[in-house]
Amino acid sequence: MQVTMLNDQQLIARYLKGDERSFEELLGRHRQKIYTSIYLFVKDQSLAEDIFQEVFIKIIDTLRKGKYNHEGKFLQWAxxxxxxxxxxxxxxxxRRPQVSPTETFDIFDVLPMTDDNAEQSIIRSQTHEKVRQLVDMLPPEQREVVILRHYADMSFKEIAKLTRVSINTALGRMRYALINIRKMIEEKEVILQ
Known part of the structure; x- marks a missing residue:
């Protein structure tokens, strides 16, 4: 059976039996989401790469010690x-994480996009940049929830557990983030196309 057809749990089981290719597949599946979420918090490419490596060292160590028991929720655990x-x-x-625009990494470069004509690509790029700038201006707790929800694709339950707040608090932070983004759009007369 090809490793690409296996689920995360099966890949972990095969890795623990000595199949390194299974871990490579597992890493390949989740590399982009994990790295992106780290980068969005630290906003420094080399630091994000260092933390990313530390994350996978910890994952390997935990797996090898037999301490992983998250029943099919590898990505959320990672x-x-x-x-x-x-x-x-x-x-x-x-210090708290500061999210600011950078020229070396763009979250929208790693998101799958359909092919558009040049004009649509330019409009999309400008819109993404405007949204990114608005997210960067949010208070840290609101920015954190937006990043975890929309860029790391986590549920509010997962966000609440990860940030050690109630689900209602996580939902409230997202609500206020959206309200603040709408206010900033109106105040700054930002046009999103």
Whole structure:
């Protein structure tokens, strides 16, 4: 059976039996989401790469010790490890993550897009940049929920557990984030196409 046909649990089981290719497949499946979420928190490419490597070292170590038991929720477990490592980094450095635009990495470069004509591509790129700037202007707790929900594709239950708040708090932060984005669009007369 090809490893690409296996689910995450099966890949983990095969990896623990010595099949390195299974882990490569598992890493390949989730690399982009995990790296992207780390990058959106730290906003530094080399730091994101370092934390990403630390995350997978911790994952490998936990798997090899037989301590993984998250019943088919590998991505959520890995995202929680990544989030915790980002939080630990900021605690050690006594600062909160600042999300700011960068020229070297663009979240929209890794999202699948359909082929458009040149005009549509330019409009989409400009719209994404405007939205990214608005998200960057949100308070940290609201920005965090938006990143985890829309860029890391996590449920509100997962976000609540990861950030150690109630689901209602996570939902409230998203609600206020959307309200604040709408206000900023009106105040700054931003046109999203």
């Amino acid at each position: 995202m929680r490890i990544a989030y915790n490592m980002c939080v630990d980094y900021f605690r050690r450095n006594k």
